[in-house]
Amino acid sequence: MDDVDRELLHRVAAGDQRAFEDLYARHGQPLLAYAEGLLADRGRAEETLQDTFLATWRGAGSFEGRSTVRTWLFGICRRQALSRMTAQRPVPLPMEAAAEVPAGEPGPEAVALARADAHAVAAALAELAPAHREVLDLAFGAGLAHAEIAEVLGIPVGTVKSRLFHARAGLARALPDDVPAVGVSGREAGR
Amino acid sequence: MTHPSDLLAAYAADTISADRADSVARHLAECSGCTAELAAWRRVADAVGDRVAAFAAPPARLRDTLLARLASVRGAAGAPVVPRYAAPLGGAAWRRAVRILAAQRRLVDRRTWLVAAVVLAVGAAVAGWSPPGTSEQVLAIVVPLVAALGVAGACGNGTDPADELVAASLTGVRAVLLARLTLVLGAILGAASVASLGLAWVDAGAPLGLFAAWLGPMALLSAVSFALSVLWRPAVGIGVAMALWVLRLLAGGNALDGTVDRLVEPLWRTSGPLLLTAALLMAGTVLLLPHLPAAVGRRAYGR
Numbered sequence: 001m002d003d004v005d006r007e008l009l010h011r012v013a014a015g016d017q018r019a020f021e022d023l024y025a026r027h028g029q030p031l032l033a034y035a036e037g038l039l040a041d042r043g044r045a046e047e048t049l050q051d052t053f054l055a056t057w058r059g060a061g062s063f064e065g066r067s068t069v070r071t072w073l074f075g076i077c078r079r080q081a082l083s084r085m086t087a088q089r090p091v092p093l094p095m096e097a098a099a100e101v102p103a104g105e106p107g108p109e110a111v112a113l114a115r116a117d118a119h120a121v122a123a124a125l126a127e128l129a130p131a132h133r134e135v136l137d138l139a140f141g142a143g144l145a146h147a148e149i150a151e152v153l154g155i156p157v158g159t160v161k162s163r164l165f166h167a168r169a170g171l172a173r174a175l176p177d178d179v180p181a182v183g184v185s186g187r188e189a190g191r
Numbered sequence: 192m193t194h195p196s197d198l199l200a201a202y203a204a205d206t207i208s209a210d211r212a213d214s215v216a217r218h219l220a221e222c223s224g225c226t227a228e229l230a231a232w233r234r235v236a237d238a239v240g241d242r243v244a245a246f247a248a249p250p251a252r253l254r255d256t257l258l259a260r261l262a263s264v265r266g267a268a269g270a271p272v273v274p275r276y277a278a279p280l281g282g283a284a285w286r287r288a289v290r291i292l293a294a295q296r297r298l299v300d301r302r303t304w305l306v307a308a309v310v311l312a313v314g315a316a317v318a319g320w321s322p323p324g325t326s327e328q329v330l331a332i333v334v335p336l337v338a339a340l341g342v343a344g345a346c347g348n349g350t351d352p353a354d355e356l357v358a359a360s361l362t363g364v365r366a367v368l369l370a371r372l373t374l375v376l377g378a379i380l381g382a383a384s385v386a387s388l389g390l391a392w393v394d395a396g397a398p399l400g401l402f403a404a405w406l407g408p409m410a411l412l413s414a415v416s417f418a419l420s421v422l423w424r425p426a427v428g429i430g431v432a433m434a435l436w437v438l439r440l441l442a443g444g445n446a447l448d449g450t451v452d453r454l455v456e457p458l459w460r461t462s463g464p465l466l467l468t469a470a471l472l473m474a475g476t477v478l479l480l481p482h483l484p485a486a487v488g489r490r491a492y493g494r
Contacts, residue, residue, distance in 0.1 A: 017261065024254060033246045042247075049249060050257050057261055064481075110231035121238040140236040141243035145206040161197045168200075168235055 005069035013060035037137040038081045052077040074152045109172030124174035132167035203232035291370045303344040315386035327404035334405035339416035339432035343425040345375040407461030410469035418476040
């Protein structure tokens with residue numbers, strides 16, 4: 001996939017508008033969704049998308065192949081979106097260093113999530129810290145590999161993994177109270 | 192049995208390699224814990240997928256506006272599609288060089304400047320206080336160390352908070368690195384020269400002797416530190432430069448036998464071959480830079 005992107009970008013650098021349109025067709029939608037997720041504003045997300053592709057058009061020649069084209073585009077889009085985020089900068093996340101990656105046994109939050117219905121999870125998603133929502137958007141919305149997310153966010157791959165776990169835990173905490181692990185312990189108590 | 196816990200998210204998103212996915216699938220067949228974990232990730236993935244799918248696709252007018260703006264970018268008096276330096280930065284080469292240098296000043300970590308200035312000032316003060324004839328030795332110890340650390344801090348691979356921007360800008364990586372090296376070495380060279388002249392003025396030593404004491408080792412140590420910091424990583428550059436430095440300290444204190452002494456001592460003498468070696472090392476590093484494998488530039492990429 002990246003080979004196609006590289007070829008397209010190479011042609012864009014040479015001024016090929018058709019290649020530019022192809023690149024837009026391939027990545028416009030996920031980038032717009034990412035921008036809209038970040039900004040929560042359709043108008044500014046569309047501006048972000050335009051500026052991202054204008055920057056790509058101008059800067060295609062300076063792409064050095066250090067990352068995939070897709071990662072590069074998401075990186076540009078992120079900078080464009082952040083520059084529009086004057087009022088509400090994403091809140092820095094507290095305490096991410098310790099990644100408690102569960103092994104073997106599913107944690108109560110995993111159980112709660114697996115049981116929750118789609119509406120409850122969607123509602124919880126809206127409550128999530130912006131940075132947590134962003135990493136989920138990149139991983140499950142845009143379908144970026146963890147290494148690519150690390151590149152876009154400028155953090156180590158290990159931090160991407162732990163941030164995903166933290167995001168999931170935050171999601172489970174934001175679920176309405178009647179769904180979560182209480183039901184499990186209640187059943188156990190009843191035995 | 193090791194549980195592939197940190198692969199499950201990527202497995203749910205279908206973003207891991209096929210063979211890894213196979214091994215995860217094999218594990219899932221016999222591990223109920225991981226299956227429940229995966230179910231939770233799938234639930235998250237579905238919710239995020241639904242949310243993203245609810246965002247409307249880019250409307251056609253957006254594409255039209257974009258293409259129209261494109262034409263105006265390109266159509267401006269037949270300007271080249273990718274603007275070159277000449278346009279934004281003005282014609283003369285020396286003026287461009289000055290601007291690149293000025294830009295680096297802001298990008299080099301402020302702490303690098305601060306530490307270098309403090310250590311140099313303290314070193315010069317100690318050299319001034321020390322008994323006659325030993326000022327050279329103090330400078331020979333302080334200046335090369337400051338240069339090696341400063342170069343690693345300013346030029347090292349992965350130390351630059353702006354390197355993503357640099358990579359996307361129109362300035363070549365070589366020009367940026369060279370500018371940064373010039374700036375840091377130039378500043379330290381200037382400060383050390385001022386210190387030497389000051390010491391000569393208070394009769395702490397002969398001017399030429401004072402210069403010769405630090406110039407050679409400074410060139411070599413900073414070249415070693417530069418090459419390793421850029422081609423590998425700053426910790427390695429600093430480590431090797433520090434090792435040379437400590438060997439020299441120990442050799443000076445008669446703690447080591449003659450062999451090490453004979454090996455290290457020539458590095459602390461300012462000579463033509465030594466300066467040439469240092470210059471070649473730096474030039475080679477700058478030449479090699481754009482041909483490094485992709486992953487070297489980005490440690491965070493993780494492959």
